[in-house]
Amino acid sequence: MPGDVMGKPLAISMGEPAGIGPDLILAAYAARAELALPPFCVFGNTEFLAQRARRLGIDIPLASVSPDEASSRFDTTLPVVEVGGPVPDTPGEIDPLAGRTVIAAIERAVAAVRTGSCRGLVTAPIHKAALYHAGFTHPGHTEFLAALCADGGAPRRPVMMLAHEGLRAVPLTIHVPLLEVPRLVTGQAVIETVRIVHHDLKHRFGIAAPRIALAGLNPHAGESGSIGREEIDIIAPAVAQLAAEGIDVVGPLPGDTLFYPPHWRTYDAVIAMYHDQALIPIKTVAFDEAVNVTLGLPIVRTSPDHGTAFDLAGTGRASPKSFLAAIRMADAMTRERDA
């Protein structure tokens, strides 16, 4: 990643047009001065965003610009890096043709960050099933971003982390059927994930000596092997190896009590074994404000913790808090990296 990028805008990918992502982008721009938001540009479709703004009754000027012009235009105009293609303004209704634009917006935004035209990426939510009709082959942004950053080679392991204040939850396995989870809980997965979390907490979150805990896979972390052996056979040996490397990591601990917030707060991150084991606790305590951040990438990427909320799209009733928190976290992470 090119060096001095602090004058550069954040890149925001437009997300699913039938969802609330565009509403939140427009709301964030409308509140930019009051909230002292850093400059950003939207990778998307100007005409569509103008229509959505009219629908929402938000009066803001938009201009098609290049990423290099975005920061200087940001005070007076919402900068849009044009991604072609038909994008109808139909809240709650998927349009199969718009999917290509949604995918291209992510690709173009990633390229802009990787070449240094933008300093970090914030993604508005996508609707995965909608994108599959447009040829999307990844389970989510997380895996797609890892593939884009691999330049055609084998993607490195991307790590999903949901964060709110001191609470950070990481699913070891991400978008996979529950039936496949035990097969994917391997020593290598544990070791690689903990190393990435440890590295990025130090270098992107400024935590000098991260404390990490792992949950078990089975109830009560296997109850000494009587309710499953993955803890004894796989997770504990990996934890011992990581501890020998000097990483402050403990576990496997019972997942139900580990996420009791006073317990959880004693660690800088908790790694769970599967998606819902990690995401249910954090969405329960902080659905409004948690941020989804991808670790293990050469770029900074954040996102709100929620999805497309078709029921709220185009109504102006979606809370912008998590999206605003994602913008602020991307801003802070890029500053931390360049400090």
Ligand SMILES: NC(=O)C1=CN([C@@H]2O[C@H](COP(=O)(O)OP(=O)(O)OC[C@H]3O[C@@H](n4cnc5c(N)ncnc54)[C@H](O)[C@@H]3O)[C@@H](O)[C@H]2O)C=CC1
């Ligand atoms: N980063 C991303 O791109 C994400 C995408 N998704 C995708 O979103 C789609 C819909 O997923 P759901 O499970 O329905 O979750 P969802 O988060 O879109 O909606 C769940 C509930 O929360 C409410 N909600 C969501 N965001 C809100 C906000 N900002 N303010 C007020 N209420 C809000 C919705 O109205 C709905 O009742 C799926 O295709 C899923 O894969 C889900 C999570 C993240």
Ligand SMILES: NCC(=O)COP(=O)(O)O
């Ligand atoms: N449940 C989180 C989620 O689905 C977001 O995934 P991603 O699109 O950020 O990979």
